[in-house]
Amino acid sequence: MSSDRYSFLNAFHIKDIESIYEKFKINPNLVEPTWSAFFSGFDFGEENNKYNNNLKNIIKKNFLLYNLIQYYKNYGHFFAKKNPIEKNVFKFPFEKKLELHNDKEIKNHFYSKKMINFENISLKKTIHNLKNTYCGSIGLEYMHIIDYEKIQWIEKWFKKKSIKLSIDDKKNILYKLYKTISLENFIHKKFPGQKRFSIEGNESVLLALEDIIEFSSKQYLTETFVIGMAHRGRLNVISNLFNIDYSKIFSEFKEIEYKDKSFSGDVKYHLGFSVFRYTNLYKYIELNLVPNPSHLESVNPVVEGISRAKIDILYNGNSKKVIPILIHGDASLSGQGIVYEVLQLSKLKGYKTGGTIHIVINNQIGFTTDICDSRSSIYCTDVAKVVSSPVIHVNSEDIESVIHSIRFAIDYRMNYNNDIFIDLIGYRKYGHNESDEPRFTNPSIYKIISKKINCYDIYKEKLKTEKIIDDNEIQNIEYKQQLLLNKKYKNSKKIKWKFINTFLEDNKWKRFPIVFDDKSVFKKVNTKFPIETIIDIAYKIFTIPDNKNFIKKIKSIFKKRLKMINNNYVDWSMAELLSYGTLLYEGFNIRLSGEDVARGTFSQRHIVIKTEEEEELIILNNIINKNILSKVEVYNSPLSEYGVLGFDYGYSMVSPYVLNLWEAQFGDFSNGAQIIIDQYISSGEKKWKIKNGIVLLLPHGDEGQGPEHSSARIERYVQLCANNNLFIVNCTTPSNFYHLIRRQMKFCFRKPLIVFTPKSLLRNTKCISSIEDLSNGFFQEIMDDFTIKDSEKEKIEKIIICSGKIYYDLLDKRYIIKDNKTALIRIEQIYPLKIKKIINILDKYKNKKKIIWVQEEPSNMGLWSFISMKFRVINSLKLVSTPENSSPSTGSYADYLRNKHKLLEKAFIY
Numbered sequence: 068m069s070s071d072r073y074s075f076l077n078a079f080h081i082k083d084i085e086s087i088y089e090k091f092k093i094n095p096n097l098v099e100p101t102w103s104a105f106f107s108g109f110d111f112g113e114e115n116n117k118y119n120n121n122l123k124n125i126i127k128k129n130f131l132l133y134n135l136i137q138y139y140k141n142y143g144h145f146f147a148k149k150n151p152i153e154k155n156v157f158k159f160p161f162e163k164k165l166e167l168h169n170d171k172e173i174k175n176h177f178y179s180k181k182m183i184n185f186e187n188i189s190l191k192k193t194i195h196n197l198k199n200t201y202c203g204s205i206g207l208e209y210m211h212i213i214d215y216e217k218i219q220w221i222e223k224w225f226k227k228k229s230i231k232l233s234i235d236d237k238k239n240i241l242y243k244l245y246k247t248i249s250l251e252n253f254i255h256k257k258f259p260g261q262k263r264f265s266i267e268g269n270e271s272v273l274l275a276l277e278d279i280i281e282f283s284s285k286q287y288l289t290e291t292f293v294i295g296m297a298h299r300g301r302l303n304v305i306s307n308l309f310n311i312d313y314s315k316i317f318s319e320f321k322e323i324e325y326k327d328k329s330f331s332g333d334v335k336y337h338l339g340f341s342v343f344r345y346t347n348l349y350k351y352i353e354l355n356l357v358p359n360p361s362h363l364e365s366v367n368p369v370v371e372g373i374s375r376a377k378i379d380i381l382y383n384g385n386s387k388k389v390i391p392i393l394i395h396g397d398a399s400l401s402g403q404g405i406v407y408e409v410l411q412l413s414k415l416k417g418y419k420t421g422g423t424i425h426i427v428i429n430n431q432i433g434f435t436t437d438i439c440d441s442r443s444s445i446y447c448t449d450v451a452k453v454v455s456s457p458v459i460h461v462n463s464e465d466i467e468s469v470i471h472s473i474r475f476a477i478d479y480r481m482n483y484n485n486d487i488f489i490d491l492i493g494y495r496k497y498g499h500n501e502s503d504e505p506r507f508t509n510p511s512i513y514k515i516i517s518k519k520i521n522c523y524d525i526y527k528e529k530l531k532t533e534k535i536i537d538d539n540e541i542q543n544i545e546y547k548q549q550l551l552l553n554k555k556y557k558n559s560k561k562i563k564w565k566f567i568n569t570f571l572e573d574n575k576w577k578r579f580p581i582v583f584d585d586k587s588v589f590k591k592v593n594t595k596f597p598i599e600t601i602i603d604i605a606y607k608i609f610t611i612p613d614n615k616n617f618i619k620k621i622k623s624i625f626k627k628r629l630k631m632i633n634n635n636y637v638d639w640s641m642a643e644l645l646s647y648g649t650l651l652y653e654g655f656n657i658r659l660s661g662e663d664v665a666r667g668t669f670s671q672r673h674i675v676i677k678t679e680e681e682e683e684l685i686i687l688n689n690i691i692n693k694n695i696l697s698k699v700e701v702y703n704s705p706l707s708e709y710g711v712l713g714f715d716y717g718y719s720m721v722s723p724y725v726l727n728l729w730e731a732q733f734g735d736f737s738n739g740a741q742i743i744i745d746q747y748i749s750s751g752e753k754k755w756k757i758k759n760g761i762v763l764l765l766p767h768g769d770e771g772q773g774p775e776h777s778s779a780r781i782e783r784y785v786q787l788c789a790n791n792n793l794f795i796v797n798c799t800t801p802s803n804f805y806h807l808i809r810r811q812m813k814f815c816f817r818k819p820l821i822v823f824t825p826k827s828l829l830r831n832t833k834c835i836s837s838i839e840d841l842s843n844g845f846f847q848e849i850m851d852d853f854t855i856k857d858s859e860k861e862k863i864e865k866i867i868i869c870s871g872k873i874y875y876d877l878l879d880k881r882y883i884i885k886d887n888k889t890a891l892i893r894i895e896q897i898y899p900l901k902i903k904k905i906i907n908i909l910d911k912y913k914n915k916k917k918i919i920w921v922q923e924e925p926s927n928m929g930l931w932s933f934i935s936m937k938f939r940v941i942n943s944l945k946l947v948s949t950p951e952n953s954s955p956s957t958g959s960y961a962d963y964l965r966n967k968h969k970l971l972e973k974a975f976i977y
Contacts, residue, residue, distance in 0.1 A: 132190075136197065140222075143201025144208045144460055151464045152431070152494045152515050200225055204468035206460035211452045217483060221457060224478065230471045234535050239347075240274060240466060241530060242544055244523040246307050247273045249545070250316075253552045254302075255501065258320045262500040264336055266300030269428045269493035270522040271469045272394065273300070276308055278473045279392060279424060284350045287387050287481050291353045291377055295370035296394035297363060298336040299428055299495075301356075309342050309354055313555035318562040326564035329583060333358070333754040339570040357717075358570055358755040360746040363399035367409045368710045369747065372717025373571070374420040380656075380722050386421020387481060394426045397490075398433030401442040401450065408710030410454050413486050417660060417702025418714055422480040425451070425488040429463075430495035435508040451488045463493035466526050494519065569756045571720055576758055579723050582816045588791045588899050591845065594809040596649045598842035604648040605632045605838075608686045609641070616679045624673060636835045639828060640671045642801030644687065645841060646808035647674075647699055650726060652692045655812050657699040660715050661730035661764075665701050668732050668766065671829045675701050708739035712763075716747055719761040723817050726808070727761050734765030734779025734823060735955075741783075748819045749787035760817035762808070767797070767823035768872040769923045769956045771963035778924060778955035781897075784821055785933040788898040795898040797823040797871040799850070802836035803895055806846035825872055833875055848896035849904045855890055857911070863890045865917045866909065867974060868944075870894040870930060873923045880971040889975060897930060900937050909941070919945050921974045923967070925952040947974045 090097045201207060209221050232240070247270045254263050266272060276294070283289040296304065302319075305311045319335035332338075339358030345351055357373065359366035374391040382388040400406055412418035427448060433441050444450075448458045457479060459472040469491065476487045494516050498505040506513045530536045569576075582588065609628040611617060628641055637645065647657050662668070665675035676684050687699045704711040712729050719727040731737040737744065744763075751757035765779035784795055794811075798804040804822070811820050828834040855863065867877060867889060874893050881889055892908060894900070909915065918941055922929040926948045938944050949966050957963050 132193075135194075139197040139201045141210045143197070144206030146202045147206030147460060147462075148202070148204055149206045149460045149462045149492050150431075151462055151492065152512065152519065204462040204465035205472060208446075208448075208458040208460065212455045212457060214455070217455075217457075220482065221475075221479070224475060228471075228474065228478075230467055230474065232467065232470070237530055237533075237535055238540075240470075241523070241526055241536065241541075243274060243277060243307070244270060244466070244526055245544055245548055247303055248521050248523045249548050249552065250303055250306060250313070253549075253556070254317075254320070257317070257556060260502045261320055262336070262502065263302055263320075264298035264300065264500060265495075265497055266303050266428075267496035267521060268430065268516070268519070269300070269463050269491060269495075271463045271466055271493070272426060272428055272491055273303060273307055274466060275426055275469055275473050275489065275491065276304065276392070278470050279390065279477060280308075280352060280354070281346050281348070282474055283390060283477045283481070284346050284352055285348055286477070288350075289352070289388060289390055290350075291355070291374075291381075291389045292392060293355045293357065293370050293374045293377070293389065294392045294394065295357045295359065295366035297359070297366075297396055297399065298361075299396065299430075300394075301336045304356065305338075305340055309340050309356060310344055311340060311342075313552060314558040314562065317556050317559035318565070321559070321562075323563060323565055326566060329581075330567050330756060331753050332565060332567050333360075337361070337754070338568070339755055340568055341571050355571060358751070358757070362742045362746055364395065364403040364405045365713065365742050365746060367393055367405055368412070368713030368743075369717035369720075371409060371412065371418065371420050371423065372714035373720055374423075374717075375418065375714070376718040376721035376725070378420060380725070386419075386484060389420070390477075390480070391420050391423045392426065393423055394428060395447075396433075397427055397429040397431065397438075397447040398436065398441045400427055401444060401447040402433075405709055405713070406450055407453065408705075408707045409714075410450060410456075410486065411705055411707065412710060412714060413454055415702075415705065417700070417704065418711070419484070421484045423486045424476055424480060425456075425486060427488065427490045429490055429492045431492070432495060432505075432509060432512065434499045435505070437509065446490065448488045448490050451486070454486060456486045456488055458488040458490060460490040460492060463491045464522055464525055466522060567756050572758075575723055579758055579816050581752060581756065581758060583790050585791070585899065587816065589848075589901060592810045592813045594806045594813055594845055596809070596842055598838060600652065601645060601649065601838055601842055602632065604652060604690055605637075605641075605645060607689050608644055608648055611676065611686065612684070615682070615684070617676065618679055621673070621676055625676075631835075632838070635838050637801050637805075637838065637841065638830075638835055639801045639804065639825060640667070640673075642805040642836060642841065643672065643808070644674060646805045647726075648687055648690055650809060650812055651687060651690050651697045651699060652695075654692070654695040654697050654724075656697050656722075656725045657687075658715070658718065658725055658727045659699065659701045659730070660711060660728070661704050662706060662711075662732040662736075663703055664730050665703050668730075669826055669829055674699070708736055709743060712737075712740040713743045713747070716743055716759060716761050719759050720757065723758070723760060724812075726812050728764055729761065730764040730824075731766065731779070733776050734767040735775050735777065737763065737765055737779060738783075744784075745787065749792060752792055752818070753790060758817050759819055760811060760814075762811060762820045762822065764822050764824050766826050768826055768828075769963065769967075770827050770872075771956075771960040773958045774954045774956050778928065779823055780928070780955075781823060781924070781930060782928050782932065785898060785930065791899050792818065793898060794818060794820040794896065795823075796820065796896050798895055799825075799828070799834070799871060799874050799893055800836050800840075801834065802840035802844050803847055803850075805836070805841050806844055810846045823871060828872055828875065831875060833878070846896075848894075848901045849908065850893040850895055851908045851911075852890040852892060860890075860912050861914055863888055863912045864914060865889045865919065865975075865977075866892060866912055866915050867919050867921050868892045868894065868905075868934075869921045870897060873921060876923075876967065876971060877921065877974060880975060884975060886975055894930075894934075897933070902937060902940075905938075906940065917945070917977065918943055919947050919974060919977055921947045921970070923949065923970065924955065925949050927951040928955060945977065947977055 087098055209218060212218055251265050251267050280292060302316055306313055306316050325332050337358060337360060340356045342354050343351060344354065357366050357370050370391050370393060374389050377389050378384060378386050431438060451458050461468050461472045463469060472489050476489055479487050496516060527541060609625050609632060611625045631637060651657060666673060674685065674687065685699060685701060715727055715729040751759060767779040769777040788795060796807055798807060865888060869877060870893060874891060877891055890912060920931060920934050922931060926946060931946050931948060949970055
């Protein structure tokens with residue numbers, strides 16, 4: 068059914084309508100529900116007999132009025148007074164087309180007004196009410212919504228709800244506006260030309276945020292607000308919403324250094340803050356401003372992930388307790404694809420947050436680009452229609468309309484758990500930054516802007532006209548604020564060092580320090596677990612219920628797993644599930660997210676199984692340990708890397724006791740999330756003091772599947788490594804992977820873990836481990852050749868060092884050619900690299916003549932550049948690889964086999 072529910076009226080003639088009406092009289096259920104609703108507003112039964120001659124004329128005019136009402140609903144937002152710097156270019160086809168002659172006629176016969184819940188009033192008053200509702204400072208865009216109940220709710224809300232602000236409320240608004248504008252003016256004078264990304268021209272966004280906090284905490288007992296925003300207005304939000312001392316803000320403009328040299332920090336308008344404060348009604352709330360880089364809108368999924376984690380972990384699923392707020396720029400909202408990805412997450416089971424409040428700081432311009440060059444859609448908010456979100460376009464200079472919009476947004480969000488957009492239309496007083504000259508590219512717009520007065524002055528005059536405030540009170544407000552600003556400016560001169568505030572650090576996180584030193588990072592972690600309990604857990608998670616109807620292949624897979632347990636062995640997937648099972652037993656929660664993770668891309672995991680009736684079971688949740696309540700949650704994500712990884716990174720930021728794993732369908736596809744990897748995962752600790760233990764599982768290895776299914780681009784990840792910021796691992800045994808996952812949660816700190824996981828090894832009969840290896844083993848960063856006894860090491864003349872799947876290819880080749888003079892050493896943990904252990908292993912081979920690094924990736928890719936830099940102490944290290952290439956691998960399976968044969972031949976005859 069069309070989103071314009073009544074557009075069908077335009078295509079009907081009177082005879083058609085009479086025919087439908089006759090059916091309606093027989094039985095209302097015989098006609099389409101919309102016609103039934105329409106006819107129910109007419110008392111045609113008796114009226115038709117009395118006024119048969121006038122029936123056609125009455126119906127015709129009712130439809131004319133009805134169409135006008137629908138026109139206002141659908142298109143009134145185009146004619147609203149929503150733009151403070153431009154007159155409306157649209158001309159409304161008003162009541163002339165109605166052919167209505169007098170108010171008596173409309174009072175007696177025009178039932179169409181019931182469609183907008185108006186009383187039986189004159190035509191003039193009807194049109195006046197329509198203009199006020201749909202064409203004032205607020206332009207309401209909602210008729211694209213599919214759910215008719217929501218449309219009715221919205222219309223009733225705007226009919227019944229009105230903002231009743233007390234005198235004190237209005238004075239408080241004026242004071243906050245002055246705080247906002249005075250800070251901008253003060254910085255402009257004291258630090259001329261320095262970047263601050265002023266909010267001037269859209270000052271009311273501060274009032275909007277303040278009202279979200281005050282109104283929702285009062286009406287809905289909301290306790291936590293998670294805010295994501297770009298640069299514009301950020302300093303004002305930090306100071307006037309988060310109550311960060313002005314002197315700290317001013318000190319950021321000075322050339323001073325960070326006291327703690329362990330952290331590199333970030334520019335002042337990227338930093339994040341977490342504070343607890345009281346509302347005006349003394350309710351205790353938490354405010355979080357998420358740190359973010361200059362990559363526009365990239366913070367959106369992180370905000371959603373943090374919000375979801377807080378809803379899950381702190382509030383037992385109650386989304387009314389947490390509100391995510393995303394503040395967009397108009398150009399970035401329409402230009403950045405991540406916005407669409409995040410919207411597609413908004414209603415999905417594993418990613419929904421109960422609705423996000425989207426506020427657009429609409430400057431009507433990008434950096435220097437006009438609207439006509441920055442998007443194809445009419446509004447920057449048109450992406451909202453993807454998820455049927457209502458959009459409020461509001462003139463940012465009309466402060467009380469802005470607050471009216473906020474109250475509606477909160478009520479709608481809380482009633483329907485859906486996203487909602489507030490398009491705050493204003494302007495940008497200066498250029499993109501304060502040293503930029505906007506008249507170079509937008510001279511005509513800036514002629515208008517140069518004559519504009521700010522929101523504070525506009526509202527001040529309004530209150531003076533209403534005799535709410537006088538000049539003495541105004542002077543007092545301004546004097547006190549200026550006094551405070553000058554005092555804080557003087558205090559800022561005493562600040563000698565910069566400090567980075569730790570973001571989201573509660574009592575749980577305080578137990579987990581940030582460490583950089585090798586001693587802490589390489590400290591051996593106990594990941595052992597009782598073998599009896601491992602076996603008990605294995606039987607619980609690999610035994611499927613007898614009373615459920617599963618397909619034969621599922622039964623076969625789980626039967627095989629039980630057989631392996633009986634024979635004291637596990638493969639890769641079993642070791643993975645047992646690592647989760649043992650952690651669950653110890654009280655950790657687990658979240659696994661990504662494309663097709665429930666079954667596994669290679670049909671290997673089966674952490675979620677389905678009956679033939681498609682009932683879902685996660686048998687891991689059957690693990691019980693006394694009073695410990697823990698669970699595993701598994702979510703197949705949409706086909707999104709950027710959005711979902713950003714979400715899971717945000718989720719991992721909230722609790723150190725949740726193992727959060729994101730898996731790429733193929734490791735190659737993680738490059739779709741490169742912004743999250745570069746700007747957050749690898750550098751968030753150093754820039755923002757972010758503690759995060761997210762795990763990335765990236766299937767990696769050239770197996771002849773083509774260039775886009777071969778390489779997770781391991782070379783890119785090692786380029787991001789410094790200061791022990793990441794763990795980069797390429798395991799070759801199930802037990803090492805098992806201990807790696809357990810070690811991640813047993814560390815006394817949290818850092819991101821990148822695991823290059825196998826594909827073909829999932830079913831390689833050599834890639835197995837014993838249950839004793841799981842129980843009594845530990846994670847091994849470097850693996851010596853276990854097939855060579857110490858007494859035989861003197862025979863070894865060649866040492867091959869490798870990492871990952873290529874080890875098994877080399878092992879097979881060595882067996883085939885019966886080479887007993889070559890040792891194979893595996894680097895399991897690539898970073899941080901335990902170079903001393905490698906040297907100690909090499910020293911055991913006294914008669915070695917050659918040391919070779921072998922990789923299946925082309926020489927310009929893979930780990931060679933990293934290894935050659937780290938192994939400078941080993942002067943004789945040589946490379947064996949496929950030739951340099953701009954593509955990771957060939958698209959021909961025959962070529963793949965030939966290249967692999969050449970590579971292995973060269974490795975042993977080098």
